[in-house]
Amino acid sequence: MVAKTSELLKQFSPGRILLPVVLGLGIVGYTLYGEWVKSDLPMGEVLDRFAWTSRSVFWIALALLMMMLRDFGYMWQLRILTDRKLEWRTCLEIILLWDFFAAVSPSMVGGAAVAVFMLVKEQISIGRSTAIVFTTVFLDQVFYTSLPFFASLFVPQADIFAPLHYIRSELLGTSMMVGFWVAWGGLVVYLILLIAALFVAPHWINWWLTRLLMLRMFRFWRSRGLHMVNDLLTASRDLRDRKSIFWFQVWVATSLAWIGRYLVLNCVLAAFSPVPMTLFDHLLAIGRQAVLWIVMVLSPTPGSAGVAELGFSWLFRDFAPAGVALGLAILWRLISYYPYLIIGVPVMTRWVKRVYGSDVRQPRIGID
Known part of the structure; x- marks a missing residue:
């Protein structure tokens, strides 16, 4: 699982960074143009429906704060998992780079191997680093496989899944409902395997x-x-004797990170919703977002580029003013996804200089 430095730095080539941006915006732009043509509305009228008000500014500012909450949750989680051996700044660097590599990789690949590599370079043993990454993966799997059904305790399941019954995906060639159950079933099998292998x-x-x-x-x-x-066997030895307080703390940190991640989308919807969203609306949006995250796992594109934006427009069309669902999807991704592509390069430069004493852009990349 541990990557080499040369393999790590290859991920920062302009092509790897631009690919998800071009792919995602290309798919969305093509679909957005098609919907605008079909709507037969003047562009000025469409833009008027995407008007910024004091309410929208407030909610977008709150969305940015939720992203900070999400990153804080993962930093706190990493501090707990490393037995507080890493400083807060170091945790922030690792989380930002982990997100960068997840953004330029397909959803099923993520940035786990790179995370182990970085933790080892931060003087965390390879066994402990492996355990940390598998624990993070395990907790994430528990959270977003169970959330659709937890949300159904408060919102009728029929309302959560309603849009999927009527959407046919050209990417999947079948109903998105089928795609959801395929993805969810695969994640549950993987989760069961992780539980068995670790505990x-x-x-x-x-x-x-x-x-x-x-x-x-x-x-x-x-x-x-x-x-x-x-x-997996190495990680199991590290995790099986952990006390209950450890698992409680790390679960609270994980929940904080995911709550922040989910509320970003809710804030974007509330910013431009034709009418103020009720508590029921927010719970419904969380339930549907849980479905969206699972469907995104099927995406073969880096960072689910294109699939995430289209999935947003399909699932949340009834929350948005007519004709602007895809525009809101792009705004959501501009807050929650694209910044990591931009932040990744300078953060990586700083991290490599600190760890190796040389600039990432200099040719000393043969170090293993």
Whole structure:
């Protein structure tokens, strides 16, 4: 799971950074133009519906604060998981870079390998670093696989899933409802495997997965797979004896991060909603957003570029003024996604200079 420095720095090429931006905005721009043509409305009228008022400014400012809350939650989580060996500034650098690598990678890939690499370079042992990353992945999986059903305790499930019944995705070739259940089922299987490998039967899972990877059909993934299997066993040894207070604290930090992440979208909707959103509306938006995050897992594009924006416009069209759903989707991503692409380069430059004593832009990239 540990990357080499040269592989890490390749991620900062202009092409890797521009690809998700161009791809996401290209898909959205094409769809936005098609919807505008079909609506047969003058551009001036469409823009009038996207008017900024004191209310919209307040909610967008609150959305920015929610992003800060989200990053603080992950910083606090990392401080707990490292037994407070890392300073707050170091935690912030790692979180920002972790988000950068997640932004330039498909959703299923994320930035886990890079996170282990950075933690090791911060003098955290490889076993502890592996345990930290797997714990973060495990807690995230628990949160967003259970949230759609937790939300249904307060909002009728039919209202949460209603838009998916009528949307046909050209990307998936079928109903988005099918796409959701495929993604959710895969995440649940992965979560069950993580629970078994980390807490229930780590040695048995290690033995079973090792034998499975030795089959001829998995020869292309064998080397990487065996590394991950061993990493799981290492992480299990670190995590199984942790006390209840540790798990309580890390779960509170994780929940804080995800609450901040979810409320960003709610704030964007509230900023331009034709009528003020009620508590029920906010709960409904959270439920649908939980569905959106799971559907985004299916995306093969870096950072779910394009799929996230289109999914937003499909699921939240009834919250937005007519004709501006995709515009709100772009605004949501401008707050919650694209900044990490911009911040990543200077933060990485600073981090490499601090760790190696040289600039990331200089040719000393052969260090492992």
